[in-house]
Amino acid sequence: MKGAGADTCVQEQPAVMIKLKDVVKNYGRITAVAGVSFQVLQGEIFGLLGPNGAGKTTTIRMLTTLTRPTAGELYVAGYPVATCPVEVKKRIGVVPQQNNLERELTGRENLLLHALLHRMSRVERERRIEELLDYVGLSSRADERVQHYSGGMARRLLIARALLHCPPILFLDEPTIGLDPQTRRKIWDLIQLMNRDGMTVLLTTHYIEEADSLCHRVGIIDHGRLIALGTPAELKERLGNYCVEFLNEQGTERHFFATRSEAKAYAQSKECDTVVRRTSLEDVFVELTGREARELASVQKVIYR
Numbered sequence: 690m691k692g693a694g695a696d697t698c699v700q701e702q703p704a705v706m707i708k709l710k711d712v713v714k715n716y717g718r719i720t721a722v723a724g725v726s727f728q729v730l731q732g733e734i735f736g737l738l739g740p741n742g743a744g745k746t747t748t749i750r751m752l753t754t755l756t757r758p759t760a761g762e763l764y765v766a767g768y769p770v771a772t773c774p775v776e777v778k779k780r781i782g783v784v785p786q787q788n789n790l791e792r793e794l795t796g797r798e799n800l801l802l803h804a805l806l807h808r809m810s811r812v813e814r815e816r817r818i819e820e821l822l823d824y825v826g827l828s829s830r831a832d833e834r835v836q837h838y839s840g841g842m843a844r845r846l847l848i849a850r851a852l853l854h855c856p857p858i859l860f861l862d863e864p865t866i867g868l869d870p871q872t873r874r875k876i877w878d879l880i881q882l883m884n885r886d887g888m889t890v891l892l893t894t895h896y897i898e899e900a901d902s903l904c905h906r907v908g909i910i911d912h913g914r915l916i917a918l919g920t921p922a923e924l925k926e927r928l929g930n931y932c933v934e935f936l937n938e939q940g941t942e943r944h945f946f947a948t949r950s951e952a953k954a955y956a957q958s959k960e961c962d963t964v965v966r967r968t969s970l971e972d973v974f975v976e977l978t979g980r981e982a983r984e985l986a987s988v989q990k991v992i993y994r
């Protein structure tokens with residue numbers, strides 16, 4: 690017989706905040722998303738990684754009610770996106786890849802405009818705008834026009850705008866693209882801070898090393914298909930935790946091993962110079978997609994006006 694105490698100690702499962710089931714999106718003859726299924730749990734930072742044109746933005750657009758899927762089901766905060774778009778919109782913040790701030794308005798005015806669209810009361814919006822300007826470090830520049838903002842400042846304002854109505858789920862499409870390393874680090878710190886405050890985060894990125902250290906789980910998407918899903922540690926382990934790397938006539942050759950001693954033994958058997966190192970998430974990405982993430986990041990289009 691179960692004691693009363695046993696019932697009170699049952700651990701609650703974290704809620705599923707984002708769910709996709711067999712989602713397809715066609716644009717005419719182009720299949721942008723080709724049957725993707727995965728879910729994101731409450732409090733997770735989930736990274737969607739993939740080369741250009743893999744289908745990441747399309748996936749975010751469907752989840753955030755901007756594009757309808759051709760087939761499949763999407764749920765956000767427990768609501769079906771197809772039939773409850775208003776309920777979904779109330780519960781999500783979206784940081785788009787493109788800077789769509791009002792350039793002629795100041796940072797504060799941009800936030801005010803968004804607060805009015807969300808029908809926030811005067812008291813609430815005034816409090817929340819000040820709070821968020823402080824949170825993203827823009828209080829002293831809040832009354833300057835956005836056209837004078839740097840790329841990093843604009844990105845921080847986009848994040849503040851997305852958080853204005855206190856959504857429990859945040860979508861960020863390439864939040865650090867085109868930013869210098871210090872600014873990128875600041876944005877990632879901010880994402881971690883928001884996550885510590887309980888927010889569920891789904892983001893896309895080309896900076897694989899950042900996803901490696903920040904995302905609890907990642908999904909790798911290529912040609913519209915999810916080709917790997919797991920924690921960064923799980924994905925690296927599947928490939929082999931140690932890598933032996935050396936140059937041949939065609940370029941860099943990499944071999945993966947479960948243990949350091951196996952990797953070292955292999956390296957010693959080679960006659961050329963070799964490097965033995967821990968496997969990175971970028972190795973997983975390159976092995977699965979056949980493309981170098983660094984090359985992809987360097988050919989990104991400039992997206993800030």
Ligand SMILES: Nc1ncnc2c1ncn2[C@@H]1O[C@H](COP(=O)(O)OP(=O)(O)OP(=O)(O)O)[C@@H](O)[C@H]1O
Nearest residue numbers: 716719720721739740741742743744745746747748
């Ligand atoms: N509105 C559209 N009309 C036609 N084709 C589209 C449209 N939007 C996206 N596509 C195509 O769908 C595919 C997936 O595009 P998507 O923008 O989702 O990729 P992505 O992974 O976000 O790429 P990136 O890293 O470059 O942002 C691409 O082939 C793209 O050209």
